[in-house]
Amino acid sequence: MKLLHIDSSALGANSVTRELSAAVATRWLDALPGLTIDYRDLDADPIPHLTGRSLAGADPAETEASAHILQQFLDADVIVLGVPMYNFGIPSTLKAWIDRVAVAGKTFRYTADGPEGLAKGKRAIIVSGRGGLHSGQPSDFQETYLRHVLAFIGVTDVEFVRAEGVAYSPQHRADALAAAHASIPLPQRQAA
Numbered sequence: 071m072k073l074l075h076i077d078s079s080a081l082g083a084n085s086v087t088r089e090l091s092a093a094v095a096t097r098w099l100d101a102l103p104g105l106t107i108d109y110r111d112l113d114a115d116p117i118p119h120l121t122g123r124s125l126a127g128a129d130p131a132e133t134e135a136s137a138h139i140l141q142q143f144l145d146a147d148v149i150v151l152g153v154p155m156y157n158f159g160i161p162s163t164l165k166a167w168i169d170r171v172a173v174a175g176k177t178f179r180y181t182a183d184g185p186e187g188l189a190k191g192k193r194a195i196i197v198s199g200r201g202g203l204h205s206g207q208p209s210d211f212q213e214t215y216l217r218h219v220l221a222f223i224g225v226t227d228v229e230f231v232r233a234e235g236v237a238y239s240p241q242h243r244a245d246a247l248a249a250a251h252a253s254i255p256l257p258q259r260q261a262a
């Protein structure tokens with residue numbers, strides 16, 4: 071089994087999503103000792119913006135790197151995304167990753183009946199951090215966008231580990247982190 075772990079926070083050691091996504095990976099490895107984990111830090115190791123030159127395959131090194139990113143995604147059984155809310159959406163570094171994995175003919179296609187996601191059978195755990203409170207609000211273009219774009223490419227089994235309101239006060243941050251740690255999903259789902 072393969073787990074792909076992606077971080078996108080620009081806040082380094084102060085990041086709540088980095089702390090939580092690492093905790094998810096550790097708990098999954100503890101539960102599944104044979105688990106293989108691929109890791110990419112999009113802040114330290116960003117992916118270039120998708121441009122016309124990228125689509126034209128003008129730079130062979132970029133084309134190869136892009137193919138590797140897509141293959142890493144296709145090979146993963148579980149995707150863990152550490153995602154801070156930035157300006158109500160996702161970090162642009164993560165958008166650059168999505169632009170490399172949402173690929174026509176590979177992870178989605180259009181049919182006479184409409185679009186079809188092709189990256190089926192994966193589980194995604196989205197670790198969401200927000201300074202304010204946005205759950206169920208029109209201001210949430212972060213989790214709603216991720217749920218939508220993942221479903222579009224076939225990933226419909228999506229769970230959220232959420233720490234929000236972390237900017238309200240140190241106590242809010244500590245409480246949100248503790249609740250988020252307690253909500254980390256494990257490989258074996260709880261019986262209903």
Ligand SMILES: Cc1cc2nc3c(=O)[nH]c(=O)nc-3n(C[C@H](O)[C@H](O)[C@H](O)COP(=O)(O)O)c2cc1C
Pocket residue numbers: 079080081084085086087088153154155156157158159199200201202203204236237
């Ligand atoms: C550039 C930037 C933009 C942000 N935009 C928002 C925002 O629109 N709404 C919000 O609630 N919090 C916003 N925040 C706060 C972060 O979502 C919050 O600090 C969260 O914990 C970030 O996750 P991290 O700690 O893993 O980096 C922003 C933070 C930064 C650095």
